[in-house]
Amino acid sequence: MIVVGIETSCDETGVGVVRHDGAAPELLANEVASSVDEHARFGGVVPEVASRAHLQAMVPAVRRALATAGVTARDVDAVAVTAGPGLTGALLVGVAAAKAYATAWDVPLYGVNHLAAHVAVDTLQHGPLPPCLALLVSGGHSSLLDVPDVAGPVTPLGATIDDAAGEAFDKIARLLGLPFPGGPHVDRVARDGDPRAIAFPRGLTGPRDAPFDFSFSGLKTAVARHVEALERAGTPVPVADVAASFQEAVVDVLTAKAVRAARERGMETLLLGGGVAANSRLRALAQERCDVAGLALRVPRPGLCTDNGAMVAALGAHLLVSGAQASPLDLPADSSMPVTEVLVS
Amino acid sequence: MHVLALDTATPAVTAGVVELTADAVVPRSVHVVHDPRKHAELLMPGVLAACAGAGIALREVGAVVVGAGPGPFTGLRVGMVTAAALGDALGVPVHGVCTLDAIAADVAGPGPFVVVTDARRREVYWALYDGSGARRDGPHVESPAALVGRGLPAVAAAGGSAPGLGWPVREPAAPSPRGLVAVAAAAVRAGVEPGPLEPLYLRRPDAAEPGARKKVSAR
Numbered sequence A: 001m002i003v004v005g006i007e008t009s010c011d012e013t014g015v016g017v018v019r020h021d022g023a024a025p026e027l028l029a030n031e032v033a034s035s036v037d038e039h040a041r042f043g044g045v046v047p048e049v050a051s052r053a054h055l056q057a058m059v060p061a062v063r064r065a066l067a068t069a070g071v072t073a074r075d076v077d078a079v080a081v082t083a084g085p086g087l088t089g090a091l092l093v094g095v096a097a098a099k100a101y102a103t104a105w106d107v108p109l110y111g112v113n114h115l116a117a118h119v120a121v122d123t124l125q126h127g128p129l130p131p132c133l134a135l136l137v138s139g140g141h142s143s144l145l146d147v148p149d150v151a152g153p154v155t156p157l158g159a160t161i162d163d164a165a166g167e168a169f170d171k172i173a174r175l176l177g178l179p180f181p182g183g184p185h186v187d188r189v190a191r192d193g194d195p196r197a198i199a200f201p202r203g204l205t206g207p208r209d210a211p212f213d214f215s216f217s218g219l220k221t222a223v224a225r226h227v228e229a230l231e232r233a234g235t236p237v238p239v240a241d242v243a244a245s246f247q248e249a250v251v252d253v254l255t256a257k258a259v260r261a262a263r264e265r266g267m268e269t270l271l272l273g274g275g276v277a278a279n280s281r282l283r284a285l286a287q288e289r290c291d292v293a294g295l296a297l298r299v300p301r302p303g304l305c306t307d308n309g310a311m312v313a314a315l316g317a318h319l320l321v322s323g324a325q326a327s328p329l330d331l332p333a334d335s336s337m338p339v340t341e342v343l344v345s
Numbered sequence B: 001m002h003v004l005a006l007d008t009a010t011p012a013v014t015a016g017v018v019e020l021t022a023d024a025v026v027p028r029s030v031h032v033v034h035d036p037r038k039h040a041e042l043l044m045p046g047v048l049a050a051c052a053g054a055g056i057a058l059r060e061v062g063a064v065v066v067g068a069g070p071g072p073f074t075g076l077r078v079g080m081v082t083a084a085a086l087g088d089a090l091g092v093p094v095h096g097v098c099t100l101d102a103i104a105a106d107v108a109g110p111g112p113f114v115v116v117t118d119a120r121r122r123e124v125y126w127a128l129y130d131g132s133g134a135r136r137d138g139p140h141v142e143s144p145a146a147l148v149g150r151g152l153p154a155v156a157a158a159g160g161s162a163p164g165l166g167w168p169v170r171e172p173a174a175p176s177p178r179g180l181v182a183v184a185a186a187a188v189r190a191g192v193e194p195g196p197l198e199p200l201y202l203r204r205p206d207a208a209e210p211g212a213r214k215k216v217s218a219r
């Protein structure tokens, strides 16, 4: 079975192609056209700029993906598309395109959940996924999910109550004079810094705090205060140490809560996903703590962690194989689609 | 040849099949739904209904014509990307036409006249057409008062925002499949390879570059 996946929930126009004939889907193509450079001078993703770029990139991305996969339209068995959550105007471009392709190709359409797709993508690299605890972190989301089955309903255990982890990286990068998007730059600069140089607060880690929710807004403010105090005193800002200490505060909380959640839910596997899962310190600390806790850690390679079409195709393939009912042709885009809804049917 | 016509640049979600012969543009089916917030939900079901109404299968369509606006961005893109994807999947050419031209193509009676559609934010999209129906000015976006203040030689107005401008109002309020295909008829008949689909946004995205960093510390 060949499944095409389309992803336009934020600033990446992603089209992936997977084949699912055996135990797990296999990646054939993963074309991503990003408008990130157009957003850089605004310091964040501008929805209208992203939506315009999606319209321009969509059909060429589909053509490239089919060519790279070495398949023709006749080979395609289903089209999957991110129906939410995400930016409404951006989602609509992908949803409308997916409906047109599915209808013209006469194959079923699956409108799927972006977060569930971040989980499913791991099967392209590591094969069938056992029940797991998933930590999904990006510029748009930070969630802990109990995932009994890759194509089945998931239980949300916690999420950020303010900024997403990736947003915090962007804001701290800006504060430190680093480019957008901030994640990769903070990661790079932090390698030369001391993660214990400054004791930044760990949000929502008190005994009475929600055990699996996150908060990064207080941390962000603490870093800003620290930098401003140095600037007022005329002291040079130790950028590497600030970046490393900030990053450590984020990944410490993320991994501690994820491991605790996995243990509490009796899971043997922790899965990381989302753009922030490309962060080298998050990957390293997660591995350390999983080793100590006796958990298996699964992290897709960075190109599969950031938003892409292959993850949507992977989830679509699991749904197709499991005999899921296709989505209707009047499928809406849902910017706040709940994570409990894996497929719109 | 059966031509599929789409437009989502006005509150109407328009789909239709038009038969294009050597000397005529004959509407075979029209499917219109008015819901400016549901373009994406309604358009593909509308396309299939239009095909069924014309008694053809989608794969029998020989060309696609789509209104390229101007229109409110999110809705406009639904029609544009649907047309582009259908054209790619069916292997047929996709012609983009100015939505205001398509409305003008259906206006009866002598010109000159203006076509005016809702641009939201208390503005309108408009263009001026002469006695032969050719576009002479526009498309532009501005306030109705600024448009009236231009002192255009128009004797009538058509389009969804025509009422209230002081000119006699003519039909239609939104483009028809016939009007859309009429605008592209010569190019479709000639088998001209259409240029890239360019939406007529007429406005830049709302986005401000960040100013100086805001301090979080109290003074």
Ligand SMILES: [Zn+2]
Residues within 6 Å of the ligand: A114, A118, A138, A140, A274, A275, A306, A307
């Ligand atoms: Zn994501």
